[in-house]
Amino acid sequence: MTYSYKTRGTCSRQINFEIADDGETIQSVEFIGGCNGNLKGISALVKGKKIDEVIDTLSGIDCNFRGTSCPDQLARALREYKQSF
Secondary structure, eight states: EEEEEEEESEEEEEEEEEEEESBEEEEEEEEEEEHHHHHHHHHHTTTBBBHHHHHHHHHHOOOOTTTTTHHHHHHHHHHHHHOOO
16 A cells, blocks of 8 residues: 655655555655655665664754755654554
């Protein structure tokens, strides 16, 4: 199942992601908008990783003093997903 998260404060507008049946492993991530190459790189790096590991690694990353970034927004999306289950 694909989950969607509307980003705030970043160039990307939305993050779509899939979680494996175990409920803990990221199967895929797609950013809508933003820096295409960099976001494809982030998506490739988090594929197959555990949700908690990605949250711990990406939380708090800032882009140009915005208080957030695309990686931070992914961490927030994953945290929101976890809280809903």
